[in-house]
Amino acid sequence: MTSPLRTTRAHDASSTPSPAPWTLDDLPPQTGRTVIVTGAGSGIGLETARALASAGAHVVMAVRNVGRTREIAAREITASAADNAAGSTEVLPLDLADLASVRRFAASWDRPVDILINNAGVANVPLGRTADGFETHFGTNHLGHFALTCLLLPRITDRVVTVASNAHKKATLDLDDPNWRRRRYRASAAYGQSKLANLLFTLELRRRLADARSPLLALAAHPGAAATGLNRHLGPAMSLVAATVGRLVMQSGPAGALPTLFAATQDLEGAAYIGPDGRGEQRGHPTRAVRSTTAQDAALARKLWTLSEDLTATAFPRV
Secondary structure, three states, rough: OOOOOOOOOOOOOOOOOOOOOOOOOOOOOOOOOHHHHHHEOOHHHHHHHHHHHHOEEEEEEEEHHHHHHHHHHHHHHHHHHHHHHOOOEEEEEEEOOOHHHHHHHHHOOOOOOEEEEEOOOOOOOOEOOOOOEEEEHHHHHHHHHHHHHHHHHHHEEEEEEEEEEHHHHHHHOOOOOOOOOOOOOOHHHHHHHHHHHHHHHHHHHHHHHOOOOOOEEEEOOOOOOOOOOOOOOOOOOHHHHHHHHHHOOEEEEEHHHHHHHHHHHHHOOEEEEEEEHHHOOOOOEEEEEEOOOOHHOOHHHHHHHHOOOOHHHOOOOOO
């Protein structure tokens, strides 16, 4: 049940026409499949959960705010899924900024899971620390998902999809000071570093899975510029700019979820990276996205993995 990627390359009159753009209508049935979506209580995560449940999946919404998410799931997802005789939802507590919470979640999970979608994240927040003392972006967006993936990997049967961002393209990764203890802190740079780490994590996870002869896939996606609440910490002036520009260039939350849904359900090669096909990968339909040169650095990916194992006290398991 796969759909070919749309290509943005120009064709001459004698070439094969481009396939039609992939849309939500192309999402294949997910009946009988279990998907964990982190940060599924709002934004891209909520739209991802909604679409997968409507397609028949049992979606585990792993979130910090369990009560609020259960209300949302009952009101907006479960009822719709029931109307379609489709999937179901389950809401479980998970705080990626607290490794104890990550370990509790993983220890309590005793079933197979087809897909893990590492979606949750924070963006452009002031300098802060997670429960374990990590810089908030690096600790939440990367280290929390790193530990969760390593701990759940023996239970995963199909793939891991990690949500990255265009912000990785101008980012650097300082392995000597990833938690911004010596550098002058800049929120945008810290966010970009965490998203670069997401792609390097995917690259090294793919290598390790291949070396272990595992059929599991490690994939990544990004939503482009989607109108969600992720940038609510920009401050009044920048929030106004973002809202004004957003009306012109941003796509909706459901459209922003399409690359994640494509990566989660289509037949792709390991470490594939999916994003919108429009100008600057800001909006559009799913296609292969462009990584920065740094995000393709296999040696850097291995060093980040080693550091992440040390910081989280987790490791790549037998798969």
